Amino acid sequence: MSSSANQLPMTVAERLSHKAYQDAVPPTARIAVIDIGSNSVRLVIYGKNGAYPAPLFDERSNCRLGAGLDKTGMLASDRIAVALETLTRFAAVIRAMKVDSCYPVATAAVRRANNGDEFCRPAEIILGEPIQVLSKKEEAAFVSRGLTLNVPAASGLVADLGGGSIEIVALKKGEIEHSVSLNIGHLSTCEEIEIISALTKISWIKSFAAKQLFGVGGSFRALGSAFIERENYPLPVLHGLKVSSDKVIALCSDFIQSDSALDGVPVARRGTMPMAAKIIRALIDISAVRRVIVSGTSIRDGVLATNELNETQRADFLLAISQEIAGTSFRFAGVANALKHFLRPLTIGRKPRFVRMLDVACNLADMCWREHTDMRGDLAARQILGLPVNCITHKQRLWLAMALYHRYVGLKQNKPHPDEMESLLSSKRRAEAITVGLALRFALIFSAGTCDYLKNIRLECQPEVMRLHIDPSARGLFDSHCQRRFIDFAASANCSAEVIYD
DSSP: OOHHHHOOOOOHHHHHHOHHHHHHSOOOEEEEEEEEOSSOEEEEEEEESSSOEEEEEEEEEOOOTTTTHHHHSSOOHHHHHHHHHHHHHHHHHHHHTTOSEEEEEEOHHHHHOTTHHHHHHHHHHHHTSOOEEOOHHHHHHHHHHHHHHHSTTOOEEEEEEOSSOEEEEEEETTEEEEEEEESOOTTOOOOHHHHHHHHHTOTHHHHTOOSEEEEESHHHHHHHHHHHHHHTOSOOOOTTOEEEHHHHHHHHHHHHSTTOOOTTSOGGGTTTHHHHHHHHHHHHHHHOOSEEEEEOOOHHHHHHHHHHOOHHHHHOHHHHHHHHHHHHHOSSTTHHHHHHHHHGGGGTTOOHHHHHHHHHHHHHTTTTTTSOGGGHHHHHHHHHHTOOOSSSOHHHHHHHHHHHHHHHHTTOSSSOOOGGGGSSOOHHHHHHHHHHHHHHHHHHHHTTTOSGGGGGEEEEEOSSEEEEEEOGGGGGGOOHHHHHHHHHHHHHTTOEEEEEEO
C-alpha cells in the first residue's frame, strides 16, 4: 500500500494552509465604493472572491453636504469640513483593509453647487483617487443598474429620493425606457405645489402606466420602517417590502402633519421626513402606481455592477450567491449538482421560477450541517430570513426558509422555528416548500451527504405516484428509516410511494 493511501484526510485548517489549495483559490479582492450624497457620505467595502461581492464594511455619516444649497447655490464651508473629516476616516479604513479598487462618486449636491471644486480638490487629495461627479443621466443609470442587478426583469418606475435630487426611471423588463433627474430632494425647501408642477411636466410619468414604484433611498426605507412598526408586519426586512399605494399615501399624509409623532420613522430621518413625504405622495398621485416596493439597492450597487461584474455574474445574482455558499458549505464536492439532477423530475410542468428556487435550495442545502443538531432547522431558517442580499423577495425568503427548515427537521413538531416563517405564503406555496425540504432531507440522509450514492437513485414523478429507482448496489442503504423519509416526501406531494430496485 502506498504512503498516500495511509495518509489521513486534511483538516479544514490544513487544506486552507496547503500551497496547492492556496494556488487554486484566488485571494479575495477588496472593492470600495464611496457614495458622496447631499445628505450622507457612505463607504461600503466589498470582498469579491467570485460572483458575489459580500459587504465587509459599511459606514455612513450624515454630513448634510447639500444643506442650504437651494437658497445659496453653494456648498457651505462647515458642511465641506464635516464631509472632508469623514473622508479622512474612510481613507484610513481603505488603507487598513488594503482595498484593491476604489470608486468615489458624487451626486446632486456636488453636481449642482457652484463651488463643487472646493470640496472635490481636497477630497481627491485625501482619497488619492479622482471623484466621479455623476451627471443626471449617469446617476439615473447607476440607480437602475443597482436595481436590475438584484431584480433583473424589473418593470415599473424607479425613484431614488436623495437629499438634493430625485431620479425617476421607467423600466420595462430591466431596460430603461425613460429617465429624469429633478433638483428636488428631502433637504429641499420648496412648496408642495412646486413639486406637483415639476412632476406633472414629465408627461411619461403618468403615460407609462406603471403598476409599481421601486423606492430607493433612505426616505423610502424610513417609510418602510414606519409601515412595519404600525402594521405589525411579520418580516422586519426592508428590501422587497410591498406597500399598497393607499397605505403609502396615508402614511405620507400623516408625516406631513405638523403634530405628527412620526411613529416608526428612524430618529435621524424625522427632520426631513415631511418634505420626503410630500415628494412621495405627489409622485404616487401623478403616476397612479398601485404599490410601492421598498428597495435596499442604491447607486453603489450600480457602480459595483458596472465596474466589477461580468455578464454571467449579472444574469442571476441569487443563483450566483447560492453557488458560492454551496462551494464553502457542502461537506463533499459535487453534491449540490447531484441534488439538482436527482430532483429534476419535480420540475416537470412547473414554471421557471420554481426550477430556479429549487436550484437555489439545493445550493443551500448543507449550509448548517456544522450547527447543533437540535438547532439546525431554526438556524438555517433564520440565516435565510436574514441573508444580507437584495436579490430576493420576501416570499422567496420565506419559501427558502421553510424548505431549509424541513430539510433539517423533517416533520417533527417539537423543534424551534422563527415565527415569521408561518407568514405571507399561501398554503400552496408552504406545501411546495415543505416538499422540497423533505426531498432534500431524504436525499442527503440516504447518501450520507456524498455525491456517489446520489447517482445510485433516480426519481420518477407521476401525477399521483412517486417512484424511487434504486441501483441494487445501493440496496443496503435503503433501511426502514430511509423508507419512512421517502414516504413522507411523496405524501407531502400528494403522491403514493413506490420503490423499484433496477
